[in-house]
Amino acid sequence: MKELEPANRGLAFGNVKLKDVNIAILIAALVSSLLVPLTGLPYLRFIMMYFFAYAIYTASWDLLYSYSGQLSLGQALPFGLGAFFTIMFIQKIPLIPSAVLGTLAAAAVGGSVGATTIRLKPGYQGIALLLFSQVLYQITLILYGEEGLSIFSATPLSQTTMYISGVLIFAVAMFAIYLIQTSTYRLKLLAIKGDNLAANVSGINVPVHKAIVFFLSSLIAGIGGTYYAIFTSHADFTVFAVPNSFLPIGMAIVGGTGFLGGPIIGSAIITLLIRILPIWYSLAVTLFVYGLAVMAILKIRPTGIIGLLLRRKTAKGGPKAAKG
Amino acid sequence: MNNVNTSHGAFYMMGGFLTFFAVSSLHLPIVVSIMFAFAAAFAVGLFFLYVLIPRRMWVSGDPDAQNTVMILFLALAQVLQNGAFIVYGGGSVAVPRISFGYVIAPGGVYIPNQTIIAIAISLLCYLGLFLFLRDTKIGKAIRAFSQDRELAEAMGVRVSTIALMSFGLGVSLAALSGSLLSSIYSITAATGWNELVIAFVIVTFGGIGSISGSFLGGLVYGIVFAITQYFIPAYSFAIALVLIYFVLVNKPTGILGEIIERA
Numbered sequence: 110m111k112e113l114e115p116a117n118r119g120l121a122f123g124n125v126k127l128k129d130v131n132i133a134i135l136i137a138a139l140v141s142s143l144l145v146p147l148t149g150l151p152y153l154r155f156i157m158m159y160f161f162a163y164a165i166y167t168a169s170w171d172l173l174y175s176y177s178g179q180l181s182l183g184q185a186l187p188f189g190l191g192a193f194f195t196i197m198f199i200q201k202i203p204l205i206p207s208a209v210l211g212t213l214a215a216a217a218v219g220g221s222v223g224a225t226t227i228r229l230k231p232g233y234q235g236i237a238l239l240l241f242s243q244v245l246y247q248i249t250l251i252l253y254g255e256e257g258l259s260i261f262s263a264t265p266l267s268q269t270t271m272y273i274s275g276v277l278i279f280a281v282a283m284f285a286i287y288l289i290q291t292s293t294y295r296l297k298l299l300a301i302k303g304d305n306l307a308a309n310v311s312g313i314n315v316p317v318h319k320a321i322v323f324f325l326s327s328l329i330a331g332i333g334g335t336y337y338a339i340f341t342s343h344a345d346f347t348v349f350a351v352p353n354s355f356l357p358i359g360m361a362i363v364g365g366t367g368f369l370g371g372p373i374i375g376s377a378i379i380t381l382l383i384r385i386l387p388i389w390y391s392l393a394v395t396l397f398v399y400g401l402a403v404m405a406i407l408k409i410r411p412t413g414i415i416g417l418l419l420r421r422k423t424a425k426g427g428p429k430a431a432k433g
Numbered sequence: 434m435n436n437v438n439t440s441h442g443a444f445y446m447m448g449g450f451l452t453f454f455a456v457s458s459l460h461l462p463i464v465v466s467i468m469f470a471f472a473a474a475f476a477v478g479l480f481f482l483y484v485l486i487p488r489r490m491w492v493s494g495d496p497d498a499q500n501t502v503m504i505l506f507l508a509l510a511q512v513l514q515n516g517a518f519i520v521y522g523g524g525s526v527a528v529p530r531i532s533f534g535y536v537i538a539p540g541g542v543y544i545p546n547q548t549i550i551a552i553a554i555s556l557l558c559y560l561g562l563f564l565f566l567r568d569t570k571i572g573k574a575i576r577a578f579s580q581d582r583e584l585a586e587a588m589g590v591r592v593s594t595i596a597l598m599s600f601g602l603g604v605s606l607a608a609l610s611g612s613l614l615s616s617i618y619s620i621t622a623a624t625g626w627n628e629l630v631i632a633f634v635i636v637t638f639g640g641i642g643s644i645s646g647s648f649l650g651g652l653v654y655g656i657v658f659a660i661t662q663y664f665i666p667a668y669s670f671a672i673a674l675v676l677i678y679f680v681l682v683n684k685p686t687g688i689l690g691e692i693i694e695r696a
Contacts, residue, residue: 180500182439182507225682231496232437232503233637239439240630240678244671247627251667351626355511358504393518393622400511404485407505 128291130418131370135283138164138373142276146269154272158340160380161279163360165333167372168286170357173326175366176295177319178302179223180231183238184357186245187219187327189348191334193249196258196344204266208335215331220324227319239354246349257345271340282332287369289325298322352396359403365413374414436493436502438600440481441607441632442625443510448474448608449615449624450517453526463529470612471605478604479597481509491596492582510625518622525619528612551613558606563644571598627670634677653677 145157170184195211226237300308301315309315338344364375386395448470455466490498532546566572577585578595635654639646662669
């Protein structure tokens with residue numbers, strides 16, 4: 110039994126309990142997103158908006174990693190493209206078409222770039238994607254300077270509208286990922302992940318499906334980036350920076366890879382960490398702690414927090430615990 | 434080792450800061466400081482390998498293990514960079530040059546002495562690495578190991594020795610280039626990522642596992658970069674990388690190696 114990715118394995122073998130846990134986490138996230146405005150704490154509401162964007166972003170990285178075995182070290186590419194395209198379109202056309210077009214453009218560009226890397230070995234593929242995010246980091250820095258692009262609107266969206274749309278986008282994106290991760294299509298992806306050659310021999314067109322999952326992942330990351338740009342009304346070169354590419358990786362590792370629940374838990378914890386710790390300490394200290402936390406979790410408990418939850422659940426179940 | 438070290442850029446940055454630390458806090462001469470950075474980086478690299486990476490993943494062909502190692506190193510890079518940021522702040526640090534002044538080459542080209550020294554040291558390192566891998570016992574073991582792991586193990590090659598030596602040397606060389614270049618270019622806590630992708634392009638272009646390939650790849654990158662810098666200076670970094678990358682996509686084996694996986 111492999112130590113890594115138990116969530117993934119459980120799903121592949123139709124483990125109903127695993128689905129239950131993940132759906133419970135999704136519902137808990139949605140309920141708490143509805144409860145947060147009742148607390149009357151504006152900063153917490155603001156953090157929740159970051160959480161929506163980051164959870165979508167993390168789930169998009171995890172889709173790529175856990176379902177096709179492709180490690181992207183440059184997931185900031187589609188995320189940042191979504192943010193930049195949306196802000197660029199908003200200068201010319203209304204908000205909603207801009208958001209849709211921005212997301213689609215991010216999916217198209219991110220997916221195309223990703224598709225060029227699918228023949229490389231996993232490690233090299235990851236760095237090839239990092240290369241493109243670094244290239245865009247430089248280009249956006251030169252084109253738009255350190256201040257980046259901002260939305261200047263005479264009638265800005267109210268915080269309430271922004272929050273409600275965040276909840277809706279979060280729910281829709283997570284449901285879309287849920288559909289992908291429970292469809293029979295995932296079996297093809299898991300086969301590719303398990304063994305490229307064997308999948309090829311069994312008639313799966315490996316490069317095509319690897320590219321498809323790249324487009325899907327870029328689309329979802331683009332949704333996250335678009336929402337991020339809209340609620341912060343801003344996009345600058347730092348969205349393409351490596352710490353931003355590391356963000357979803359660390360979040361997925363902390364929460365646990367393999368299904369919706371991990372990215373949701375991970376992004377909730379890390380968003381709280383990186384939004385609350387800087388109140389007392391600097392951002393560098395926060396990111397330092399974040400890096401340490403990811404190293405510690407990956408070393409001590411590679412299954413993440415969801416692994417702990419599942420372990421407890423199977424322990425109650427009796428004999429499974431002894432085997433697991 | 435079959436692994437991609439994603440914190441290589443951070444070790445490059447660390448080399449610059451170690452040199453700065455030796456010069457400013459230990460008050461060592463610059464040449465000794467560079468040696469200090471080289472040796473300290475070796476020790477630091479081995480320390481992180483021991484503490485951070487599970488032993489069974491030191492050398493592993495399993496994609497899951499490789500991915501885990503990459504993520505661990507990425508997290509380490511984040512920790513190192515923010516650690517440097519906490520200690521030295523966000524500004525660039527000034528590492529003194531070994532030699533000031535310049536040489537005027539034919540055609541009226543000014544070449545700073547520091548650049549010549551950096552070129553000489555990198556040539557020496559290349560030659561040293563080449564001879565080390567070709568002639569020494571450990572070098573031969575490393576090559577044997579990369580060609581056929583099981584057979585090499587059967588012949589008595591120890592996995593841990595190989596991993597420690599190759600990782601330590603890699604980190605030391607990254608730190609050495611950091612300490613040499615930190616006096617030519619500025620170095621900040623955020624430095625390192627561009628260097629990582631440049632190293633990636635050069636190494637894969639030359640062919641993974643081929644020292645001569647890296648040499649050739651470095652030369653090609655340098656020439657392409659210089660040409661684009663002449664015509665389109667602002668985007669030279671981006672254009673040079675993307676150009677070489679697309680050559681690489683069409684010939685994924687690199688010039689002298691094999692990196693493609695059957696897909």
